[in-house]
Amino acid sequence: MSLHSNVTRRFLDDPRVYLTDGGFETSMVFHEGLDLPAFSAVVLMDDERSRAAVTRYFERFLAIAEKEGAGFVLDTPTWRAADHWAGAIGRSKADLRRLVRDSVAFAKELRARWAGRVDPILIEGVVGPAGDGYAPEALLTPEAAEALHAGQVRLMAAEGVDFIGAITMTHPGEAIGIARAARGVGIPVVISFTVETDGRLPNGQTIAEAIAETDAATEAAPIYYMINCAHPDHFAAELEEGAWRSRVRGIRANASRLSHAELDSAEELDDGDPDEFGRLHAGFAGHLPGLKVVGGCCGTDHRHVGCVAGHLLAGTAAHA
Numbered sequence: 001m002s003l004h005s006n007v008t009r010r011f012l013d014d015p016r017v018y019l020t021d022g023g024f025e026t027s028m029v030f031h032e033g034l035d036l037p038a039f040s041a042v043v044l045m046d047d048e049r050s051r052a053a054v055t056r057y058f059e060r061f062l063a064i065a066e067k068e069g070a071g072f073v074l075d076t077p078t079w080r081a082a083d084h085w086a087g088a089i090g091r092s093k094a095d096l097r098r099l100v101r102d103s104v105a106f107a108k109e110l111r112a113r114w115a116g117r118v119d120p121i122l123i124e125g126v127v128g129p130a131g132d133g134y135a136p137e138a139l140l141t142p143e144a145a146e147a148l149h150a151g152q153v154r155l156m157a158a159e160g161v162d163f164i165g166a167i168t169m170t171h172p173g174e175a176i177g178i179a180r181a182a183r184g185v186g187i188p189v190v191i192s193f194t195v196e197t198d199g200r201l202p203n204g205q206t207i208a209e210a211i212a213e214t215d216a217a218t219e220a221a222p223i224y225y226m227i228n229c230a231h232p233d234h235f236a237a238e239l240e241e242g243a244w245r246s247r248v249r250g251i252r253a254n255a256s257r258l259s260h261a262e263l264d265s266a267e268e269l270d271d272g273d274p275d276e277f278g279r280l281h282a283g284f285a286g287h288l289p290g291l292k293v294v295g296g297c298c299g300t301d302h303r304h305v306g307c308v309a310g311h312l313l314a315g316t317a318a319h320a
Helices: 002-013 024-031 041-046 048-068 083-089 092-115 142-159 172-184 206-219 232-239 244-245 260-265 276-280 302-312
Strands: 072-075 123-126 163-169 189-192 226-228 246-253 294-298
Touching: 002 163, 024 041, 024 048, 041 048, 041 092, 048 206, 048 302, 072 092, 072 172, 083 092, 083 123, 083 142, 083 189, 092 123, 092 142, 123 142, 142 163, 163 172, 163 226, 172 189, 172 206, 189 206, 189 246, 206 226, 206 232, 206 244, 244 246, 246 276, 276 302, 294 302
Parallel strands: 072 123, 123 163, 163 189, 189 226, 226 246, 246 294
Antiparallel strands: none
């Protein structure tokens, strides 16, 4: 537990902005032509061709971090890898757990190969929502969410990730449950909420309300919060005022301005305008003075994150 705490403290105290990757699953499907059953990328660990594609994908982002002198948050491909996804993915629960272990091992191997070129590289063990990340079938209670996610959280903590990232959370109940599961095994946790085109969570809450509810129920256990899977225009206005903004330290936005419903039915990838995407992120610096991690989500790739780095990191400590 103290090791995790020391790693996290150094990370949070580092004045630099860190980079992370983009829309991993959309890149694998649309750019690499790979099949993801139930949109679960954890199965890519089982095949040499797909592992090579995953390696190429992450190394493009690591090269940007090297160029910019930035640290990097390396995600595991485990957004849909909890036991309850086994049936939809077509794997047994035991096989899913093996794939989760393989995912963490893959991230460690990649970090080792880039040691000395990008420093530090922190491994984030990714946990996704229990259901649809755009339109949840049910709003889980914290107790139900903790029971559902505790196994994956415990496994990734034991395998040595630096922290847990709960990505694309649609309501506080599930976020609270995952935060409690992480706290139960002594590993730091980051919570990332998604919002609709009106800047509110799918359950209708504001970002401020969701953060306040989660902090109150967990004794502010998350080391910080993120916003992901929405275009910057969908939530920029929400970040203009309020002390709660100090808790938001990460942004992973979508390339497209389409709504979640429109994206869900889209047959072609909308990758937007990478340069505009980067310019929009430069505006976040004034509203989020504690901004720590930037990357992308659906539809984004290394071009978008490269533009974010060029616009947001220019003149910062990353170039010192």
